[in-house]
Amino acid sequence: METFLHQVIAGLATGGIYASVALALVMIYQATHHVNFAQGEIAMFSTYIAWSLIQAGMPYWVAFFLTIVIAFVLGVLVERIIVRPVEQAPVLSVVVVFIGLLVIFNSLAGWIYTYTIKTFPSPFPEKPPFGTHLVSSHEIGAVGVTLVVLALLYSFFRFTPLGLAMRAAAQNPESSRLVGIRVGWMLALGWGLASAIGAIAGMMVAPIVFLDPNMMSGILLYAFAAALVGGIDNPGGAVLGGFIVGVLENVLGAYVIGNDLKLSVALVLIIGVLVIRPSGLFGRVHVTRV
Amino acid sequence: MAALLQVAGLHAAYGLTRVLHGIDFALEEGSITALLGANGAGKTTTLRALCSMVKVEGEVHFDGARIDGRATEDIVRLGIAHVPDGRGTFTHLTTEENLRLGAYVRRDKSSIAQDFERIYGYFPRLKERRHQQAGTLSGGEQQMLAVSRALMLRPKLLLLDEPSFGLAPLIVREIFAIMREINKTEKVSILLVEQNAAMALDLADHAYLIETGRVVLSGTSEDIKKDEAVRRSYLGY
Numbered sequence: 001m002e003t004f005l006h007q008v009i010a011g012l013a014t015g016g017i018y019a020s021v022a023l024a025l026v027m028i029y030q031a032t033h034h035v036n037f038a039q040g041e042i043a044m045f046s047t048y049i050a051w052s053l054i055q056a057g058m059p060y061w062v063a064f065f066l067t068i069v070i071a072f073v074l075g076v077l078v079e080r081i082i083v084r085p086v087e088q089a090p091v092l093s094v095v096v097v098f099i100g101l102l103v104i105f106n107s108l109a110g111w112i113y114t115y116t117i118k119t120f121p122s123p124f125p126e127k128p129p130f131g132t133h134l135v136s137s138h139e140i141g142a143v144g145v146t147l148v149v150l151a152l153l154y155s156f157f158r159f160t161p162l163g164l165a166m167r168a169a170a171q172n173p174e175s176s177r178l179v180g181i182r183v184g185w186m187l188a189l190g191w192g193l194a195s196a197i198g199a200i201a202g203m204m205v206a207p208i209v210f211l212d213p214n215m216m217s218g219i220l221l222y223a224f225a226a227a228l229v230g231g232i233d234n235p236g237g238a239v240l241g242g243f244i245v246g247v248l249e250n251v252l253g254a255y256v257i258g259n260d261l262k263l264s265v266a267l268v269l270i271i272g273v274l275v276i277r278p279s280g281l282f283g284r285v286h287v288t289r290v
Numbered sequence: 291m292a293a294l295l296q297v298a299g300l301h302a303a304y305g306l307t308r309v310l311h312g313i314d315f316a317l318e319e320g321s322i323t324a325l326l327g328a329n330g331a332g333k334t335t336t337l338r339a340l341c342s343m344v345k346v347e348g349e350v351h352f353d354g355a356r357i358d359g360r361a362t363e364d365i366v367r368l369g370i371a372h373v374p375d376g377r378g379t380f381t382h383l384t385t386e387e388n389l390r391l392g393a394y395v396r397r398d399k400s401s402i403a404q405d406f407e408r409i410y411g412y413f414p415r416l417k418e419r420r421h422q423q424a425g426t427l428s429g430g431e432q433q434m435l436a437v438s439r440a441l442m443l444r445p446k447l448l449l450l451d452e453p454s455f456g457l458a459p460l461i462v463r464e465i466f467a468i469m470r471e472i473n474k475t476e477k478v479s480i481l482l483v484e485q486n487a488a489m490a491l492d493l494a495d496h497a498y499l500i501e502t503g504r505v506v507l508s509g510t511s512e513d514i515k516k517d518e519a520v521r522r523s524y525l526g527y
Contacts, residue, residue: 161394168380168391175378178341179439180366180395 006135007250013139014208014222015246016146020201021216021223022230022238023150024194029232031170031190032083034094038101040216040223042078043198045105046071047206047215048113050199051120060123064203068196075195079188109213120206142204149200150239153193157235166190218263222249225266228273231283240282245269293351294319294447294479295340300348302332302339309335311503312348317447317496322473322480324494324511326487326524332503333483334375337449340481341365341372353446367395371440372449379432381425385416388424388435392442402442409438412468430461437465441472448472450482454489462486466493487524491515499524 021040028036049070053063078101086097124141157163169176169186176183202216209215222245230241245266253262273280295317302310310332317323325333339346342362350358357365366372371392380388389409393402410417413434419427424435433453440448450469454462470493472478484490491497491511499507499520507517514520 161390164383164387164390165394168383168387171382172378172380174343175374175380176391177343177362178366178372178374178378179391179443180363181391182363 003254004251007254008247009135010139011247011250012243013135013143013246014250015226015243016139016143017201017205017208017219017242018222018226018245019239019242020146020149020197020204021219022226022242023146023153023235024197024201025223025227026230026232026235026238027153027190027194027197029227030235031166031187034083034091034098035224035232036194037095037098037220038078038105039194039198040220041102041105041109042071042074042195043202044213044216045109046074046195046199047120047202047211048109050203051113051118051206051211054121060121064123067199067203071199072192072196075192076188078195079191083191084184084187106213113213115213118211120203120211122207138207142208145200145204146239146242149197150235153197153235162189221263221266221270222246225269225273228270228280231280234280234282237280237282241280292319293317294353295481296349296351297336297340298349300336300339300346300350302335302344302346304335304344309503310339310346313500313503313505315498315505315508317479317481320473320477320479321496322469322482322494324482324484324490324497325500326484326490326497326514326520327500328524329485330502331500333500334451335503336500337372337374337451337481337483340449341370366443369443369446370449371443371445371447373436373440373451373453375451375455377432377436379424379427379435381423383424384421385424385427385435386420388439389416389420389442392439393444396442396444405442405444409441412472413438430457430465433457433461433465437469441478445478448478448480450480452483452485454484454486462489469493487520491525 021043024039025036028034028039046067050063050067053066054060082097082101086094122138124137127137128135129137129140157167165176165181166186166189169181169183173183205219206215223242226241226245227238229244230237230239249262249265252265253259257264293316297313297315300310300313301308313336325336327333335344338344340350342360342365346358348358349356352368352370355368357368380391389406393405396402415431416434416438419431424432427435437453453465466489469480473480482490482494491514494511497509497511497514498505499514507514507520515525
């Protein structure tokens with residue numbers, strides 16, 4: 001029983017990471033109706049930036065927030081310079097651009113920082129909390145950070161004029177222009193926010209999986225599964241989906257299919273959801289009047 | 291009275307299909323001006339051209355400044371509110387959020403709150419439905435919402451595209467009456483596009499008749515009503 005509980009709790013902890021990457025995916029999907037395959041690599045690259053800042057002697061939390069700002073700017077620049085010119089292009093061209101970005105960021109990180117695995121510090125205490133060994137302080141901290149990010153995002157979209165404008169621009173660009181919203185900038189802002197969220201996820205996952213240029217590839221797959229399970233157009237659903245995928249992956253990996261086949265859980269989930277319930281558990285089913 | 295809006299030699303095309311072949315018209319400050327014409331004459335395109343929603347050639351002057359070629363978002367900031375064809379409702383947002391978006395470019399936060407009350411005064415039904423998702427409103431309510439969203443900008447000029455489209459005559463009359471009141475009391479100039487020529491001529495001071503992308507007749511509403519050809523083709527008696 002104790003080990004089962006451990007698997008579930010560890011699943012929730014990794015689920016928190018999947019949740020934040022899934023959240024970043026959903027953000028860009030909502031704003032642009034594109035699935036950004038480079039999301040994980042941008043997160044990985046941002047984590048390397050944080051690592052450099054910490055190596056340069058910066059305190060952890062200063063480096064943490066500075067990295068978020070840098071990632072935000074990076075996201076905006078990628079949208080303005082690379083994604084914008086292909087805005088009107090067919091969806092496959094856009095996919096190719098995203099895969100190109102993925103490869104570029106991956107190689108860039110390998111070139112600058114080499115492929116040697118690096119340790120990344122955790123801001124949370126090393127001692128396990130409440131004297132239990134079920135879960136580490138870092139895992140609890142990471143879940144906490146994910147929930148804070150979700151709450152902040154929710155408040156931003158719900159209660160600020162800019163958040164409202166971003167939702168409007170995603171939904172009806174033409175009417176948005178007619179009320180004076182600069183739609184192009186809203187998309188760039190969405191990219192900035194998504195890559196900032198990705199950076200947070202990267203910094204939270206790096207102490208667990210260690211820092212190397214390929215650290216996000218598996219995570220991105222789980223995050224896709226999470227986003228699809230929750231509904232690709234529902235941020236809250238994506239977070240819940242992240243926790244569900246995390247727990248499923250851990251429990252199935254421990255008891256049913258073994259650790260080596262864990263990643264296939266994500267693939268089965270992706271295909272399963274797409275076949276049975278394409279809009280996800282909590283997604284909006286689109287009904288159109290004809 | 292000075293012309294608030296002056297349009298000269300306006301051309302527009304969708305791809306290779308030319309729709310406007312040099313439209314000229316003017317709208318006097320404080321007036322209601324109607325653009326009349328049959329389906330496909332180019333009325334909607336003219337409105338879209340004024341807001342840079344289609345590529346245009348020609349000159350458009352508004353309030354003393356040349357505005358053709360400027361971005362839609364910037365034209366809105368000059369005080370032109372456009373109620374588009376199909377109403378342009380943000381269907382997934384609530385009624386209140388739709389109205390808040392209408393005031394997006396305004397910075398005078400305190401008077402925005404008053405404007406909500408003013409609008410709810412004109413259309414009490416929108417107040418009842420303010421937390422309802424806008425896509426679930428009836429056609430008439432959505433038209434009221436579209437007009438209200440435009441008014442939240444506190445525009446100098448209101449562009450109305452077929453406000454009567456698909457609505458019961460009773461509701462159309464209600465909306466037109468409020469348009470007249472807004473024009474009188476708030477000095478908002480209105481450019482109205484309508485297929486329903488009789489109603490448009492009752493509301494408007496001036497009218498232009500557009501046929502296949504050209505202005506073929508213009509004058510005061512009274513004169514146009516008396517025109518033999520208009521009476522037979524557009525008023526139907």
